[in-house]
Amino acid sequence: MHTKDGIHLYENKHRAKNRIKSHFHETHQLLYVLEGEGDCILDGRSYALQEDRFIVIRPRTTHSIHASSKMTILVLQFDELHLTDDYRDELVAPVFKHSEVLQLNAFKGSEIRQLLRKMLYEQLHDQEIQSAIGLKLFLGQILLALVRMKQQSSIQDANDRRAAELKRYIESHYYQLTHAEDLAAKMGISSRYMQQIFKDSYQLTPMQYLTEIRLNRVKHLLVETQLDIVSICFEVGFESVSTFYRVFKNRVGVSPLVYQKTQLDEAKENDLLN
Incomplete structure (x- = not known):
């Protein structure tokens, strides 16, 4: 398989009912579902696949794919040995902490589709050195987008937990609460932050x-x-x-x-x- 500095992007087309048997790779892989539906198994765990799902596959992760309909997947694979330490530590490590399937929102999906198109364009260039640099840059942008998405998801999960904890506290201490500032102090957060996370979850302020x-x-x-x-x-x-x-x-x-x-x-x- 032809690669430029260890990075390669290609398209896989699956017919309906097609099944890719369980296997693994030595490289990192990111699979983006362009169209169709199906499912995949990563290390024994099953995930549903549909448009805008992003499959993160760590090296040597056993996986298989089954297409329930006609399905097109873009496969981005790379060898991290060709990347610099900052790429490996700050981008590859957090994205590939687990093999998993991510659902991209409309905005993030559009952003990553544009980057994948640019990578496909770079692979067609004759200037090998410039193309390799371009592929690394776009790979870095894709990984950075996924890192930020996972960070935002982690923050939202933490906020949801705080809001639920706050809700339970109100329900069990309603008779002794007086001011929002006191409630925020009990939770160890600012009043403004408390108002924001609670309203995001329940469409009401805590008070x-x-x-x-x-x-x-x-x-x-x-x-x-x-x-x-x-x-x-x-x-x-x-x-x-x-x-x-x-x-x-x-x-x-x-x-x-x-x-x-x-x-x-x-x-x-x-x-x-x-």
Whole structure:
């Protein structure tokens, strides 16, 4: 197989129902699904394949591919021994930490498709030295795009975990929380960052969610217990009765007492009907 400085990009076309038996390579491989659907197995783990999926295959990783429909895959393979230390340490190592299948979003998919087109163009050039340099540059840009994508994914996963932890904390401590700053301090993050990650996950700020939790608890206590308004206000964590009345009416549309009477009357009517 002809390579330029250890880098080669080529196209594999698979007919429907075609199966590539389990095998491995000594080189690093990046496979980009241009069209079609199928599945692949990497080290015994199965992954679905479709357009814009990117298959990362470490050297000596046993893998196989099955095309359930006509499928076209671009195969980019390279030998890291031809790359400089910074390429190997900062780009190759993080991308090839695991053999896996990545789903590219529309923006990232478009970016990488353009780079692959440029690599195909470079391979057609007669100037061997310039073409080899160009291939290294474009390979570096593809690897850098994947590194940044994985970093962003890792950050998002961490943010999702923080938001879920914050949600659980609000649900179990709703009666004692007062200010967003106190809540952020409990979580060890800034108030602004807390607001951002929570709203990204739940479309509410933490304090809005706190109010929602409190009001749901209030509704339950109004209907299911004999507690008076002041006791309910105190139990769920509102700082004053006036604040409680204002928030409840703004969110529910009626005062707590009207809500209580309406719910109890409806319950009595249902009992009579049954």
